[in-house]
Amino acid sequence: MSGTFVGMPAFPEAAREAVGNETLRGNLRHATHTIRAKRAKAVTEVSDWAELREAGKRIKDHTLRHLDRYLEQLEESVTAAGGIVHWAADAAEANEIVTRLVKMTGESEVVKVKSMATQEIGLNEALQAAGIHAYETDLAELIVQLGKDRPSHILVPAIHRNRGEIRDIFVREMSEWGRPAPEGLTDTPAELAEAARLHLREKFLRAKVGISGANFMVAETGTLVVVESEGNGRMCLTLPETLISVVGIEKIVPTWQDLEVFLQTLPRSSTAERMNPYTSTWTGTTDGDGPSTFHLVLLDNGRTDTLADEVGRQALRCIRCSACLNVCPVYERAGGHAYGSVYPGPIGAILSPQLRGTGSEIDASLPYASSLCGACYEVCPVAIDIPEVLVHLRERVVEGGEVTREGNKVVLRPAKGHAAERAAMRAARWAFTHPGALRTGQRAASRTRRFHPRTLPGPGKAWSGTRELPPVPAEPFRDWWQRTRGGKDGAK
Amino acid sequence: MNSRERILGRVRRALADKPADEAPIARDYLREHGRRTVAETVELLAENLADYRAIVHRTDSAGLPGLIAGLLEKRGSASVLVPPGLDEGWLAATGVTRVADRAGSTPHELDRVDSVVTACAVAIAETGTIVLDGSPDQGRRRITLVPDHHVCVVRVPGQVVSSVPQGLERLDPARPLTWISGPSATSDIELDRVEGVHGPRTLEVILVAED
Numbered sequence: 001m002s003g004t005f006v007g008m009p010a011f012p013e014a015a016r017e018a019v020g021n022e023t024l025r026g027n028l029r030h031a032t033h034t035i036r037a038k039r040a041k042a043v044t045e046v047s048d049w050a051e052l053r054e055a056g057k058r059i060k061d062h063t064l065r066h067l068d069r070y071l072e073q074l075e076e077s078v079t080a081a082g083g084i085v086h087w088a089a090d091a092a093e094a095n096e097i098v099t100r101l102v103k104m105t106g107e108s109e110v111v112k113v114k115s116m117a118t119q120e121i122g123l124n125e126a127l128q129a130a131g132i133h134a135y136e137t138d139l140a141e142l143i144v145q146l147g148k149d150r151p152s153h154i155l156v157p158a159i160h161r162n163r164g165e166i167r168d169i170f171v172r173e174m175s176e177w178g179r180p181a182p183e184g185l186t187d188t189p190a191e192l193a194e195a196a197r198l199h200l201r202e203k204f205l206r207a208k209v210g211i212s213g214a215n216f217m218v219a220e221t222g223t224l225v226v227v228e229s230e231g232n233g234r235m236c237l238t239l240p241e242t243l244i245s246v247v248g249i250e251k252i253v254p255t256w257q258d259l260e261v262f263l264q265t266l267p268r269s270s271t272a273e274r275m276n277p278y279t280s281t282w283t284g285t286t287d288g289d290g291p292s293t294f295h296l297v298l299l300d301n302g303r304t305d306t307l308a309d310e311v312g313r314q315a316l317r318c319i320r321c322s323a324c325l326n327v328c329p330v331y332e333r334a335g336g337h338a339y340g341s342v343y344p345g346p347i348g349a350i351l352s353p354q355l356r357g358t359g360s361e362i363d364a365s366l367p368y369a370s371s372l373c374g375a376c377y378e379v380c381p382v383a384i385d386i387p388e389v390l391v392h393l394r395e396r397v398v399e400g401g402e403v404t405r406e407g408n409k410v411v412l413r414p415a416k417g418h419a420a421e422r423a424a425m426r427a428a429r430w431a432f433t434h435p436g437a438l439r440t441g442q443r444a445a446s447r448t449r450r451f452h453p454r455t456l457p458g459p460g461k462a463w464s465g466t467r468e469l470p471p472v473p474a475e476p477f478r479d480w481w482q483r484t485r486g487g488k489d490g491a492k
Numbered sequence: 493m494n495s496r497e498r499i500l501g502r503v504r505r506a507l508a509d510k511p512a513d514e515a516p517i518a519r520d521y522l523r524e525h526g527r528r529t530v531a532e533t534v535e536l537l538a539e540n541l542a543d544y545r546a547i548v549h550r551t552d553s554a555g556l557p558g559l560i561a562g563l564l565e566k567r568g569s570a571s572v573l574v575p576p577g578l579d580e581g582w583l584a585a586t587g588v589t590r591v592a593d594r595a596g597s598t599p600h601e602l603d604r605v606d607s608v609v610t611a612c613a614v615a616i617a618e619t620g621t622i623v624l625d626g627s628p629d630q631g632r633r634r635i636t637l638v639p640d641h642h643v644c645v646v647r648v649p650g651q652v653v654s655s656v657p658q659g660l661e662r663l664d665p666a667r668p669l670t671w672i673s674g675p676s677a678t679s680d681i682e683l684d685r686v687e688g689v690h691g692p693r694t695l696e697v698i699l700v701a702e703d
């Protein structure tokens with residue numbers, strides 16, 4: 001079973017530890033730089049990227065504005081095509097529904113396509129507790145599962161592992177789960193991929209229940225879309241008799257035609273390919289081809305709360321491409337685990353505190369896990385203004401205010417950790433509205449500057465731990481002005 | 493109140509501040525990228541397929557049976573899966589054991605077959621993609637998934653479109669679709685692409701000129 005994110009420390013502590021890990025930094029640097037250059041090339045290939053990006057943003061905004069209508073339409077079309085639709089307000093309900101559906105089949109194991117939604121709700125752990133083994137089949141997810149590790153990237157959850165570490169995990173763990181790693185396995189990626197193929201093959205061929213997410217759901221036709229590379233998705237979507245898809249309610253697009261935008265922008269943004277190797281689409285069930293029973297579990301779990309925030313709701317446009325992670329200077333150095341969520345990186349820093357609220361230490365610290373450089377916004381294929389949402393969430397953490405939690409409006413109190421910041425701001429406001437006091441204070445600061453400490457005491461200590469304190473000039477600006485140029489006019 | 497009503501209610505309350513958005517989406521992106529002759533579009537398809545490590549062959553309908561027989565022989569295949577509606581002439585020149593896909597075929601049985609030969613529904617040049625839609629000459633999704641060697645025949649130029657938007661226009665969403673762009677691959681080890689994971693590791697695409 002994979003590790004969980006429960007009880008994570010705030011981002012600064014987790015990041016400090018990660019930054020000290022040289023292997024991790026090397027792995028991340030190599031991977032993110034590889035994909036960055038490739039993505040830029042894949043995007044330049046299409047001359048109308050800006051128009052595709054704008055259309056993607058508009059389609060998602062329009063869908064979110066009429067989400068109730070499109071959800072109802074989707075339910076109707078999926079049902080008409082032979083699927084069964086379930087609604088889950090939160091993680092516990094979704095897990096309960098899926099567990100019940102698996103038990104109804106009488107099976108005690110399932111194969112899984114990589115799915116962010118099922119990670120978000122901790123489905124594997126819930127199934128395990130009910131005596132059902134869930135096998136991850138995406139290569140990176142397999143590495144994470146076998147390594148009893150946590151995912152650190154949206155697209156490549158094992159990005160923090162290099163080939164040598166992956167080899168060691170395979171050799172050590174595969175026999176525990178099924179077919180052991182081949183004798184003499186080396187660390188070449190092709191051999192590692194072959195080992196995963198052999199290990200998972202027996203599971204695919206005997207699987208009776210598959211569990212997936214989806215990249216898109218088309219309201220007008222009831223079609224679900226899974227975009228993948230390895231073929232593990234095709235295995236899970238077509239060989240089992242029962243398919244259960246758990247999908248966030250924001251994954252809807254209104255029409256079949258809308259896919260023409262996202263099927264161009266998603267592969268280029270995520271794996272930097274013109275097109276990913278495999279895309280599967282299915283509409284309900286088809287006689288004699290693929291699963292005979294299809295369940296769709298529509299998941300809220302904080303999405304409607306996010307939708308209620310007029311600035312933050314744009315995060316729901318996300319198509320999970322991970323381009324923002326790959327360009328982020330903070331992600332590159334801190335790695336995905338420091339974000340304490342299955343959604344790391346810039347998108348995670350705005351999504352997790354909205355889906356989960358800013359109540360925990362880690363969630364309240366996430367809006368600060370950014371230098372606000374804006375690279376994430378620039379590469380986002382649906383133009384989510386991540387810096388704007390980060391600043392908005394920082395304000396919410398510091399000032400508190402009205403937010404929606406589980407459908408109810410609640411008033412957040414200002415966060416505790418920011419008392420010093422608020423006190424400093426209040427003091428500044430008072431000083432700037434009292435010129436006499438400001439002048440006296442500035443002069444006093446100049447005269448005592450030899451005795452100023454290099455770091456701040458008390459609550460300011462953490463701030464000055466990584467920054468230089470600005471030196472106080474020998475003379476305040478106003479005094480200097482009066483003494484030199486200002487003084488020439490013979491002012492009093 | 494059940495969860496359906498609860499979620500829909502939350503959505504409606506969440507959106508109370510926003511005016512309805514019924515303006516049509518501006519689709520001022522391109523229907524295809526660049527201007528090409530029909531022959532150039534087919535050429536681009538071949539290039540992009542090969543770029544993602546599909547093996548591309550070109551022939552005409554007279555040469556097709558011989559080419560397929562040669563590919564199966566070169567591969568050393570002892571058996572080949574045949575979709576129910578495949579043009580019988582395509583396999584006329586090969587003596588390899590034909591395996592029909594029966595409703596009762598188990599995945600384990602399919603795993604013992606060496607190759608599969610199918611037609612396709614449409615091919616997209618700009619992305620090097622072939623799309624299968626489960627028609628009788630392509631068969632169920634599983635037959636092009638489990639065997640390790642897939643030979644796919646594309647009729648050119650009739651089945652070739654330039655772009656993703658044009659491809660979607662030709663496809664029926666009610667059918668189960670599989671879009672294939674090269675053999676299976678992964679970028680999961682250090683974000684570097686490696687070909688050959690769970691799907692067929694060898695994809696051969698035959699572009700057959702229509703008479």
